[in-house]
Amino acid sequence: MSAEPAGKPITEAELDHSWTVKLRRKAVEELPPEKMLPDGQPTYVANWIYVFGVLSIAALVTLILTGMILALKGPSWWHLTSIGHFFNSVHLWAVEIFFFVMVIHLWGKYWMAAWRGGRIRVWVTGAIIFVVAIPTALTGYVSQQNFDAQWISTQAKDGLNAVGVGAFFNTMNFGQMYSWHILLLPVAVSALVAGHILLVRRNGVVPPIPLKEQVQEVPAKAQPAATTTATGAAS
């Protein structure tokens, strides 16, 4: 039996030049585990309006799960079998729930002015998720292969053609719309949601707007985003 050969130790300089190490250090610095998966929440997070963010994610998960089942079975399944139609129905209602809770979440965040304290990117990613969700839904509607799809695809084409989008996005091309609907746009929405969540975890939930009598003028530079370094804080 031979001993393990003694390797040359990795130097600090080598680590400093490693892209992987740089990424890891940056990730841990920006989002340490206790921020990423907190065990406590500031006490001001105490209103039903906060539920709508997580409900939006839950609806997206429901959409992805039901969409995967529909994709696995193929386009004809939801027309020809009752079980396929049932999953199509769950998918449709999940879409309605997704938009409903997302809109309430957006309104809630608007009235909280939730972009304060360096959280503009949180608002921007959230707003873009809503915008990208619209063509995600549209491509689903025109992929249904029923009268609804016929009508919506032949009507939507005019608006898209008018602004030039129709040159590369053809609502009457089922193959193209189906690809956008089950792959490209869900990936975009999911990536944006992931980024949005990471930003929320990094910056923490926006604190309440100070009441007039409590407002203190503090230089902007001296005010980093609120943190939810919660370990032990709950006590």
Place this chain on the structure above:
Amino acid sequence: MSSFKEKVLGKNDTPPWKGSYAPYDLIKEAFIATVAVICFAVILALLFSSPDDPPSTIAQWSQRLPVNFATTGAQNLAGTSPTAEYGPPYNSNGEGQKAGPIAPQKWLGVTHPVEPAQDMVIGPLSRVPQPPVVLAALHIWKLTPDAKRKEWAKAYSEALEKAKEGPNGTITAVKPGSYGPVPVLIGALTSLAQSGGLEGQLLESGSAANRFYNNDYTIPLLFMADGGLLEERAEQQHLLGDQWGMMNETGSYPGQVWLWLYSFWYQIEPFKSSENADILVMSIMGLLTLAFICIPIIPGVRSIPRWIPLYKVIWREHYASNEASAAPPATGSG
């Protein structure tokens, strides 16, 4: 003096939270929320199902509305159907919509070429076995100069508009005139459509000629959209543009309700009657969408939450507890 960043992004008056924390289980919350939404969606699906109105077929269209079908076919030969005169991205026969000097439809050009006479009538008729009279009509059509062909087809399409529907999907009372081979061609097209054979031929038209697989329904859908059957069904289901149709769904189901603002513009002037309504509405919605994304840096809009303090309702417990802790201790209970 406030910095440029402060001017653009607004004053940062969000001090770091140094107050108390409450226990919180993020993963548990996400799990419970997902189970709740799945259960809710399943209950809605069980209670209300979902709409799935069967698609219209060209066979149905040609049987139910033979005059409308034949007129659309003749207009395709004449180059006067909506698709024939559409312009980009299907052909160069129209300019497309524009907003002042901005004309992206024209700028991007013809990317999905569609030649209605060839792709919707002559091509499908040429690809299936035909009786000698139809073969002769096709032969005459191909040998005749374009201007004359269009003259025949235009005259016939105008005559068809005044024709009547006979029994079993037939057409009667077409005013006699000089139509060349067009009546024979349209008669053959109607027969092919009524037999259910035209959909397949249309799918093989254009760039898809001689292909086995095809997922592109552009040509059959354009042909059907030029006719009246889809519109008739859409009107019954309140799906037309002036019925807020963009956000409606077949049956009594909620549709794309989130498109209410898009739909709104089509209900009012000047968009309602504008030939360029689509580009105008899309431009307005594009600007509003940009504004929506940029709310945090738009002066005024970003301040509304402070002027209308709904936040006091949202954080009422926080403010109440702060007030309680800031209140001076009660003196002597007596």
